[in-house]
Amino acid sequence: MAVSRQGRTPVWAKIAEDLRSKIAEGAYQPDTRLPTEADLTAQYGVARATVRQALTALVNDGLIVPRAPRGYFVRLRQPLFYRPQQEFRPQPQTPEMDRFMADHSAEGREPRQTIDVSIVEPPADVKKRLRLADGEMAAVRRRIRYLDGEPFHTNDSYYPLSIVQDTEIMRPLDIARGANEVLAESGHRQVRALDEIYVRMPTPDEIQRLDLGPGTPVACHICTGLCEDGTPVRVVVNILPGDRHVIVYERGGMRGAGNE
Amino acid sequence: MAVSRQGRTPVWAKIAEDLRSKIAEGAYQPDTRLPTEADLTAQYGVARATVRQALTALVNDGLIVPRAPRGYFVRLRQPLFYRPQQEFRPQPQTPEMDRFMADHSAEGREPRQTIDVSIVEPPADVKKRLRLADGEMAAVRRRIRYLDGEPFHTNDSYYPLSIVQDTEIMRPLDIARGANEVLAESGHRQVRALDEIYVRMPTPDEIQRLDLGPGTPVACHICTGLCEDGTPVRVVVNILPGDRHVIVYERGGMRGAGNE
DNA sequence: CCGTCTGTACTGACTAGACAATGCCGATGT
DNA sequence: ACATCGGCATTGTCTAGTCAGTACAGACGG
Numbered sequence A, B: 001m002a003v004s005r006q007g008r009t010p011v012w013a014k015i016a017e018d019l020r021s022k023i024a025e026g027a028y029q030p031d032t033r034l035p036t037e038a039d040l041t042a043q044y045g046v047a048r049a050t051v052r053q054a055l056t057a058l059v060n061d062g063l064i065v066p067r068a069p070r071g072y073f074v075r076l077r078q079p080l081f082y083r084p085q086q087e088f089r090p091q092p093q094t095p096e097m098d099r100f101m102a103d104h105s106a107e108g109r110e111p112r113q114t115i116d117v118s119i120v121e122p123p124a125d126v127k128k129r130l131r132l133a134d135g136e137m138a139a140v141r142r143r144i145r146y147l148d149g150e151p152f153h154t155n156d157s158y159y160p161l162s163i164v165q166d167t168e169i170m171r172p173l174d175i176a177r178g179a180n181e182v183l184a185e186s187g188h189r190q191v192r193a194l195d196e197i198y199v200r201m202p203t204p205d206e207i208q209r210l211d212l213g214p215g216t217p218v219a220c221h222i223c224t225g226l227c228e229d230g231t232p233v234r235v236v237v238n239i240l241p242g243d244r245h246v247i248v249y250e251r252g253g254m255r256g257a258g259n260e
Numbered sequence C: 001c002c003g004t005c006t007g008t009a010c011t012g013a014c015t016a017g018a019c020a021a022t023g024c025c026g027a028t029g030t
Numbered sequence D: 001a002c003a004t005c006g007g008c009a010t011t012g013t014c015t016a017g018t019c020a021g022t023a024c025a026g027a028c029g030g
Helices: A011-024 A037-044 A048-060 A095-101 A124-130 A179-185 A204-210 B011-024 B037-044 B048-060 B084-088 B099-105 B124-130 B179-185 B204-210
Strands: A064-067 A071-074 A080-082 A111-120 A138-147 A150-160 A190-200 A218-227 A232-241 A245-252 B064-067 B071-074 B080-082 B111-120 B138-147 B150-160 B190-200 B218-227 B232-241 B245-252
Touching: A011 A037, A011 A048, A037 A048, A048 A064, A048 A071, A048 B048, A124 A138, A124 A150, A124 A218, A124 A232, A150 A204, A179 A190, A179 A232, A190 B218, A204 A232, A218 A245, A218 B190, A232 A245, A245 B084, B011 B037, B011 B048, B037 B048, B048 B064, B048 B071, B084 B245, B124 B138, B124 B150, B124 B218, B124 B232, B150 B204, B179 B190, B179 B232, B204 B232, B218 B245, B232 B245
Parallel strands: A080 A245, B080 B245
Antiparallel strands: A064 A071, A111 A138, A138 A150, A150 A232, A190 A218, A190 B245, A218 A232, A245 B190, B064 B071, B111 B138, B138 B150, B150 B232, B190 B218, B218 B232
16 A cells, blocks of 8 residues: 655645645635545545644644634634834834734724733743842733734733832733833833844743644744833733734834945 | 643643653753653553654644654754844945844854845735836845855845846845945935734745744744835845744834833 | 674654544424 | 434544664674
8 A cells, every 4th residue: 555655755745735735826715614634535545644644734834723523724814013112102103104004903803901910030031131130029910912802912011029019010900101101200211122022832821821723833022121221120021923913113214324 | 722621631742741841841951862752652651653743742832853763852942133123234344244244253153145136026915015016027136044054044135126127236146235225326225114024834935945844933024125205115025933033123212101 | 994784773654443522403392 | 483402524532553764883894
């Protein structure tokens, strides 16, 4: 029964490639069902495990989603804009930006968030960015934001405990004027920020918090807010599922020669 | 989805979780070998396919890498900085080197790149950003950049053919002073840019071009460069493997109230 | 001392089954 | 008319093997 040596691409890869191109050219539309494992088994004349390996590969590539026991479905991707700059600059500046935003806007969707405040010894990467000594504590506001009831992203803001104790930040409620304004009022106005964006697969914890399907990578956006004198006063860790976000930055006022 | 598993975790998931935590706590160090499939099969008393399913899950999470026939190895991650903003900062004095090369040669690694110029009808997403009519052509400079012989990222720059024809940009060579400067000299100086960052799994094409292992997501960074009058003159599509990059932005001069 | 050859220990690919869990839908009963 | 109950289709999980391909190391010959 052994399949003859047909080049070096395995059979399952060919099946996957076949399905992949059919999806790409629209033969299978988003959110519709693919042929069943049994269908494909018969169609390609292989064992079920082989078809399964092909389908699993596509699942892990984020192209399809298994909805047992109904079948495999073509995944649909409709990302919304995520603008790190916006927290300090509420409105977009340029007309180009506006017309771009119109494409994927969140209008008409119902936003909601959960807030949970606690005092912790922060993880090592946060501790480093806040320049905290060993054993020094931080306040953390953990939020999960939802759109139409679906988890959208998480936002964990860490503050050195010494500067936020007994402020509004410690209360697990919305802060209408923004936590940054509260900090500014107590003499910790941020004037600079450093954004780092890591791209990786989610941890089991993140999968659970955000209800992620397999094949969904995340961006981990770590924002460090700095005062005039360079003191870090805030570190925000955002976990952004790749299938739900486009990260957008605007850059302007470039006069240097610069390389392409 | 996450809720449905109530203590009924499959065996393969337990094995995966077990290995995952051993990796996390350092029982298996980066770049060392895990127990063999046979070892694990005996240790957990299950069939090889079950152990295999656990290992495959970890591979797809980017935690381990199979190096047949030597075994599975713990993956190591050592990302380098990628700074979209830097391309417009003043050029250093290294005439022969690209900005990229100047940045990274300091770290003692050997940079190299391939350049390939062609005239194409660009893909739909690029066409839209350049506001090209149907059938209108563009010049594309396709580059793959390497570090110590390993592919690092790809950089495809698209220009409307009408404005770059017969310029230096059409030659498949390094442009010491930068392609942006060439554009500026011909009256198309860019003053603004829009960065979009998408996070997803790579296409087979990208896997091949960048020699990506499974479980490696990519960031797709699309940069649109605009002239003073808002005309787009350049669209750059960068594919950045997640295990090799941290994307960094600096933000300063924040005055607005802004939401947190 | 150096190259070559071969065996071994692995993973990769595939087969051919079995049983479990669960949405869905139609039949059945009230 | 409506709720309830099964059966069915389909994926999820797991077993128990076979054969192929290959990096590595050790034996062997010149």
